[in-house]
Amino acid sequence: MIRAERIKEAVTVPMAAEYYGLRSSRQGFCCCPFHAEKTPSCKLNKEYFYCFGCQEHGDVINLVAQVLDVSVGEAMRQLENDFHIAPESKPSKERIMKKCEKRDENAEYRVLNRYYKRLKRYLAENAPQSSEEELDELFVYAQQHISFAEYLLESFGREDVQQEVKRIEFESKELDAIEKMRRIAG
Ligand SMILES: [Zn+2]
Numbered sequence: 068m069i070r071a072e073r074i075k076e077a078v079t080v081p082m083a084a085e086y087y088g089l090r091s092s093r094q095g096f097c098c099c100p101f102h103a104e105k106t107p108s109c110k111l112n113k114e115y116f117y118c119f120g121c122q123e124h125g126d127v128i129n130l131v132a133q134v135l136d137v138s139v140g141e142a143m144r145q146l147e148n149d150f151h152i153a154p155e156s157k158p159s160k161e162r163i164m165k166k167c168e169k170r171d172e173n174a175e176y177r178v179l180n181r182y183y184k185r186l187k188r189y190l191a192e193n194a195p196q197s198s199e200e201e202l203d204e205l206f207v208y209a210q211q212h213i214s215f216a217e218y219l220l221e222s223f224g225r226e227d228v229q230q231e232v233k234r235i236e237f238e239s240k241e242l243d244a245i246e247k248m249r250r251i252a253g
Pocket residue numbers: 099100101102109118119120121122123
């Protein structure tokens with residue numbers, strides 16, 4: 068929502084008139100701030116005002132600018148201040164950067180987590196059925212790497228862990244290839 072709209076949504080014309088000392092009748096007429104008069108002929112509607120004497124009209128911001136004798140920009144600032152309207156904050160560069168970092172971090176965490184689950188699966192599925200059976204390559208790999216994977220998950224966020232994630236991403240691709248070859252071999 069643009070700034071002026073936010074202000075107009077928060078502050079009606081009569082609200083501002085009252086706040087800035089424009090006295091109005093019960094019918095909502097006040098003495099026009101745009102021309103000198105003794106009988107009120109400026110009608111204050113909720114969203115706009117209209118003067119039957121000088122035909123001046125406008126919204127709450129125009130009215131406040133005239134009453135306070137300031138520019139429209141200053142009137143907006145004043146209204147935001149007096150009615151506690153927070154100026155809309157644009158997403159800062161920093162915030163966008165943080166978001167991206169977070170996204171990268173999540174991606175890294177997923178790589179690690181997938182790797183860890185994969186090792187657990189190797190331990191469960193590729194365990195030898197008897198003591199004579201030759202140890203499966205993936206089973207051995209999992210045995211050798213699972214503690215380290217656990218450690219990385221626990222210390223996630225540290226810089227040295229980030230380095231390891233790159234290596235693990237690469238190794239995961241190799242493991243994918245081995246699994247694929249096995250599936251083809253049946
Ligand atoms: Zn007038």
